[in-house]
Amino acid sequence: MSKAVTAYFVLAYLISWCAYAPLALQGQGLARGAPGWLHLAAGYGPLLAAVIVAAWTGGAAGLRDLLSRLTRWRIGWGWLAAAFSPLAVFGVVALAMRLVAGNWQAASGFGQVAELPGLHWLAGWLVWILISGLGEETGWRGFALPRLQARYSARDASFRLGLLWAGWHAPTFFYNYELSLFFIFAFVAGIVAGAITLTWLYNGTGGSLLATILWHGTYNAVVAGSSGVVAAAVILASVLIIRRYGPETLSPRPKQVVIDKPAPKGAERGG
Numbered sequence: 001m002s003k004a005v006t007a008y009f010v011l012a013y014l015i016s017w018c019a020y021a022p023l024a025l026q027g028q029g030l031a032r033g034a035p036g037w038l039h040l041a042a043g044y045g046p047l048l049a050a051v052i053v054a055a056w057t058g059g060a061a062g063l064r065d066l067l068s069r070l071t072r073w074r075i076g077w078g079w080l081a082a083a084f085s086p087l088a089v090f091g092v093v094a095l096a097m098r099l100v101a102g103n104w105q106a107a108s109g110f111g112q113v114a115e116l117p118g119l120h121w122l123a124g125w126l127v128w129i130l131i132s133g134l135g136e137e138t139g140w141r142g143f144a145l146p147r148l149q150a151r152y153s154a155r156d157a158s159f160r161l162g163l164l165w166a167g168w169h170a171p172t173f174f175y176n177y178e179l180s181l182f183f184i185f186a187f188v189a190g191i192v193a194g195a196i197t198l199t200w201l202y203n204g205t206g207g208s209l210l211a212t213i214l215w216h217g218t219y220n221a222v223v224a225g226s227s228g229v230v231a232a233a234v235i236l237a238s239v240l241i242i243r244r245y246g247p248e249t250l251s252p253r254p255k256q257v258v259i260d261k262p263a264p265k266g267a268e269r270g271g
Contacts, residue, residue, distance in 0.1 A: 016045030020171035027175025046139025129217030155247035162192030203251035
């Protein structure tokens with residue numbers, strides 16, 4: 001990895017883990033009084049790291065390039081539907097459970113935010129889009145992915161990003177997730193599959209961060225309540241994407257790349 005990408009991941013981990021650490025210590029009985037909102041605040045570590053490193057490597061031009069990806073909204077109705085695809089899968093699951101169990105209990109968890117109990121599902125959905133979507137995607141896909149794709153195939157870049165993305169969550173296993181080898185393996189597999197799917201969406205839309213933000217936020221709004229079926233669907237989708245488009249681009253369009261120059265003026269955009 002380049003120095004810029006390495007610096008980005010180190011900084012993203014550092015910023016987010018400062019928020020995660022008190023909760024992890026509290027979860028292990030080594031501290032107390034850590035507020036739950038720290039878990040949500042940690043989601044902005046990737047965004048802050050991306051802004052800092054983009055400014056460091058590319059100055060104002062680097063920041064403009066990063067921010068321009070947030071406003072790429074003309075992606076076509078098909079790609080917009082793909083951005084909301086986790087909701088469609090969840091809807092099918094909820095309807096199937098309604099037919100089988102006679103109630104909509106499967107849908108009741110949509111938009112739940114454990115740290116903000118009692119929040120309306122629509123507001124919760126927006127929270128996930130602003131935190132998991134905007135907070136994380138600005139870094140993972142906006143900064144890291146196009147730089148990794150400048151050196152690796154889309155598949156290999158996604159695999160590396162997925163592992164580092166999964167590692168970023170490590171402190172949460174001490175207070176928010178099940179600390180077992182099986183769950184950790186399943187979690188990492190799901191994250192890597194999600195990284196492949198998001199690369200397909202990012203490259204396919206010509207580098208639209210907005211599309212990945214909507215997908216990520218909607219996915220978290222879905223799985224926050226329940227539905228392992230949606231996670232399984234993402235793993236299946238990642239396999240189909242690799243088979244359909246091949247490892248080089250993972251999409252019907254060229255991969256999006258950013259090449260950081262050593263000169264102070266910074267980055268050159270391509271893709």
